[in-house]
Amino acid sequence: xxxxxxxxxxxxxxxxxxxxxxxxxxxxxxxxxxxxxxxxxxxxxxxxxxxxxxxxxxxxxxxxxxxxxxxxxxxxxxxxxxxxxxxxxxxxxxxxxxxxxxxxxxxxxxxxxxxxxxxxxxxxxxxxxxxxxxxxxxxxxxxxxxxxxxxxxxxxxxxxxxxxxxxxxxxxxxxxxxxxxxxxxxxxxxxxxxxxxxxxxxxxxxxxxxxxxxxxxxxxxxxxxxxxxxxxxxxxxxxxxxxxxxxxxxxxxxxxxxxxxxxxxxxxxxxxxxxxxxxxxxxxxxxxxxxxxxxxxxxxxxxxxxxxxxxxxxxxxxxxxxxxxxxxxxxxxxxxxxxxxxxxxxxxxxxxxxxxxxxxxxxxxxxxxxxxxxxxxxxxxxxxxxxxxxxxxxxxxxxxxxxxxxxxxxxxxxxxxxxxxxxxxxxxxxxxxxxxxxxxxxxxxxxxxxxxxxxxxxxxxxxxxxxxxxxxxxxxxxxxxxxxxxxxxxxxxxxxxxxxxxxxxxxxxxxxxxxxxxxxxxxxxxxxxxxxxxxxxxxxxxxxxxxxxxxxxxxxxxxxxxxxxxxxxxxxxxxxxxxxxxxxxxx
Numbered sequence: 163x164x165x166x167x168x169x170x171x172x173x174x175x176x177x178x179x180x181x182x183x184x185x186x187x188x189x190x191x192x193x194x195x196x197x198x199x200x201x202x203x204x205x206x207x208x209x210x211x212x213x214x215x216x217x218x219x220x221x222x223x224x225x226x227x228x229x230x231x232x233x234x235x236x237x238x239x240x241x242x243x244x245x246x247x248x249x250x251x252x253x254x255x256x257x258x259x260x261x262x263x264x265x266x267x268x269x270x271x272x273x274x275x276x277x278x279x280x281x282x283x284x285x286x287x288x289x290x291x292x293x294x295x296x297x298x299x300x301x302x303x304x305x306x307x308x309x310x311x312x313x314x315x316x317x318x319x320x321x322x323x324x325x326x327x328x329x330x331x332x333x334x335x336x337x338x339x340x341x342x343x344x345x346x347x348x349x350x351x352x353x354x355x356x357x358x359x360x361x362x363x364x365x366x367x368x369x370x371x372x373x374x375x376x377x378x379x380x381x382x383x384x385x386x387x388x389x390x391x392x393x394x395x396x397x398x399x400x401x402x403x404x405x406x407x408x409x410x411x412x413x414x415x416x417x418x419x420x421x422x423x424x425x426x427x428x429x430x431x432x433x434x435x436x437x438x439x440x441x442x443x444x445x446x447x448x449x450x451x452x453x454x455x456x457x458x459x460x461x462x463x464x465x466x467x468x469x470x471x472x473x474x475x476x477x478x479x480x481x482x483x484x485x486x487x488x489x490x491x492x493x494x495x496x497x498x499x500x501x502x503x504x505x506x507x508x509x510x511x512x513x514x515x516x517x518x519x520x521x522x523x524x525x526x527x528x529x530x531x532x533x534x535x536x537x538x539x540x541x542x543x544x545x546x547x548x549x550x551x552x553x554x555x556x557x558x559x560x561x562x563x564x565x566x567x568x569x570x571x572x573x574x575x576x577x578x579x580x581x582x583x584x585x586x587x588x589x590x591x592x593x594x595x596x597x598x599x600x601x602x603x604x605x606x607x608x609x610x611x612x613x614x615x616x617x618x619x620x621x622x623x624x625x626x627x628x629x630x631x632x633x634x635x636x637x638x639x640x641x642x643x644x645x646x647x648x649x650x651x652x653x654x655x656x657x658x659x660x661x662x663x664x665x666x667x668x669x670x671x672x673x674x675x676x677x678x679x680x681x682x683x684x685x686x687x688x689x690x691x692x693x694x695x696x697x698x699x700x701x702x703x704x705x706x707x708x709x710x711x712x713x714x715x716x717x718x719x720x721x722x723x724x725x726x727x728x729x730x731x732x733x734x735x736x737x738x739x740x741x742x743x744x745x746x747x748x749x
Contacts, residue, residue, distance in 0.1 A: 228416055231433025288459070312396035313444040319413065319434060321424055322388050328424075328431040331438040385410045387421035392441055402443060409437045477507070484509050484535055494525050495549035498724040501687065508537045514720070516545035518553040543678075543720055544735060554593055555602075562586060565606065573605040581617045583608050588624025592631045592736070616669060623665035626658045627736050630675065635701060635732040639682060642696040644704060652701065655734075656708030663714060676716045676735040677701045683722040694730075695719030701732045 218225050294300065319328040373380035381392045383406040390410045392402070413434055414421065420430045481504040488502045488511060496519025500512040513522050522540055527533050552569060559567045565576035565586075578586070583606060590599045633655050635648050644652065659675060666673055679698035681690040698717040706712050716737075 224412060224416055227412055227436050230436045235433075312394055312398045312402075314392050314394050314398075314402070314442045316393040317438045317441045318391040318393075319431065319438060320389055320391060321421070322385065324424070324426070326426060326428065328388060328428045329434045329438060331435060331442060333442050333444075381406060383407050383410050385414055387414060387418075387424075390441070405443065406441055409441050412437050481507075481509060481535070488526060488536075491526065494520055495547040496520070496545040497522060497525060498543070498545075500721075505537070507535075509535050510537050510539065512539045513541070514543045514723070515540050516547075516550060517542060518550045518557065519545065541720075543723070551593075551597060558586070558589060568605075571605075572602065574602055575605040577607045577609055579609045581620060584617065584621045584624060588621075588628055591624075591628040619665045619668045623662055623669065623671075626662035626665065627673070627738075629658050630655065630662065631734055631736055633734055637697050637730045637732070639684070639730060640693070641730075642693060642700050644700060649704065652704045653708055656705050656710050659705065659710050659714075663711065672714075672739045674714055674716050674737045674739075675710075676718065676737060677705075678733050678735060679717070679719045680733065681719075681722050681730050687721065691719050691721040693719075694721050697730065697732055 215225050314333065316330060316332045318330045320326070321328055371382055371384075373382070379394045379398060381394060381398060381403060383390045383403065388410070390406050392398075392406055394402070416437075417431065417434065485502050485504060488499075488509065491499070496516030498514040500514065502509065502511050504510070511522070511526065515522055522538050523533060523536065526536055526538075555567055559565060559574070562574075562576075562578065562582060564578050564582070565574045567574055574586075583603070586606075587599060587603060590597065590602060633651065635644065635651055637643075637648075638645075662673070677698045679694035679696070679701070681694045681697075683690070685693070695717070696719075698719055702712075702715055702717050705715060
């Protein structure tokens with residue numbers, strides 16, 4: 163004991179002495195060593211950093227898996243913060259990059275389009291479409307099944323304890339499924355299996371490794387904190403499970419702390435795309451190089467359609483060509499072309515034709531038309547074209563065999579009696595053509611003959627009929643009423659018609675007076691036709707009101723005439739029935 167204090171001395175133990183000694187040498191909390199290590203740490207790490215990263219990358223590839231998402235985020239942040247500088251850096255390269263990208267895209271698009279057309283317009287393509295519809299899946303999905311040995315469509319990373327989806331990668335964005343719903347269902351199925359079946363060993367549970375359906379296979383790889391699920395179409399090989407296992411181990415190794423402290427926020431696992439993308443594997447079927455089959459099933463209907471279409475186009479072109487040729491025909495004396503149009507498979511031609519004009523079909527066919535394609539609708543009229551005069555005179559000369567006609571001198575020669583001379587003169591005078599009757603008859607010699615009553619009646623009849631046929635009645639444009647002057651002309655015409663009817667009766671002859679209305683070309687064809695007919699009817703009733711017998715009157719509408727005389731009017735034509743013909747009709 164210490165005599166001074168009256169207390170017993172306590173000797174420190176060996177452990178306490180070593181602790182005191184450590185503090186004296188190393189400092190409080192090993193501060194001396196820490197200062198030395200921190201002082202040399204930068205140099206030490208710098209000298210081995212490159213080799214260490216190389217060795218670790220070579221060992222398990224985890225360096226690139228860790229650095230890739232970090233570098234991507236760093237570049238993204240730098241671009242966002244310094245947009246203008248990056249634009250100036252990249253501007254010289256953008257043009258060539260865009261051109262190359264567009265060219266590559268167009269080439270790929272054309273190639274895919276050709277392949278799509280090739281496969282769609284063949285028997286195999288049609289069969290695949292039918293089988294895809296029968297199976298209840300899309301055509302593109304069925305094509306994938308037929309052209310790939312296997313293809314990983316989607317990979318999901320799911321937290322083992324909570325069953326929440328951490329990350330999912332899809333090969334075809336258009337075919338993506340709801341990853342959260344999928345992971346929840348898969349976790350529920352896995353828990354059901356684990357709870358429903360007996361444990362194989364103490365402390366271990368059964369779990370699903372694979373789920374097969376008709377359309378796809380779900381390959382599941384379990385890990386301590388998470389598991390990977392790969393949705394695969396086709397028949398996956400055995401080594402694909404090793405690929406999934408390796409990716410899952412890398413994720414556990416790199417994201418061990420995040421998996422242990424997972425609280426429901428999956429943002430920290432966005433950088434796992436590097437590992438998950440490596441699981442999107444595909445293997446295409448080997449295509450046998452065979453001679454391409456000709457798609458006759460498509461070509462034959464197409465050829466038939468082309469032939470039918472070509473026939474109708476050719477027929478239409480032929481009809482239009484004929485129409486144009488007929489419209490371009492040169493004018494023919496005595497023929498007035500009213501309308502030309504295609505009707506069904508023929509050409510309908512509407513014309514007015516003088517009885518002494520050339521045959522209409524001969525006129526058209528002679529200029530290059532086709533008789534099989536032409537249908538003619540012809541109406542008669544009296545043409546004023548002087549080119550028809552010779553034909554009319556030769557036709558008239560047939561009734562007077564005693565006479566001959568000299569075309570060069572335009573004269574009749576021969577001897578006739580007074581009655582024949584009178585008849586010939588009256589008929590020449592009644593012609594609508596502009597001729598000199600006196601010059602035509604100057605070469606005829608009249609034989610002496612007593613004038614009989616019949617001859618006198620004949621002479622007076624011809625005189626009255628000539629006066630009738632030379633009469634015209636004018637109308638106002640778009641009108642069908644008779645003016646005061648026209649009514650006086652109608653009155654004189656009625657008197658001449660009644661006298662002519664009496665002379666014809668004395669000679670036991672009959673005639674009909676045809677009233678022909680005309681119009682100008684101002685309106686439509688149907689309107690002009692109707693208006694011309696109404697004008698003829700107006701004259702018809704005016705003549706009857708003045709005492710003309712209605713049984714000798716006939717009416718018709720000529721529409722618009724193709725002549726220089728553009729005034730609307732009514733003209734008259736006499737149709738005669740000789741006494742011999744009347745007797746035959748009566749007998």
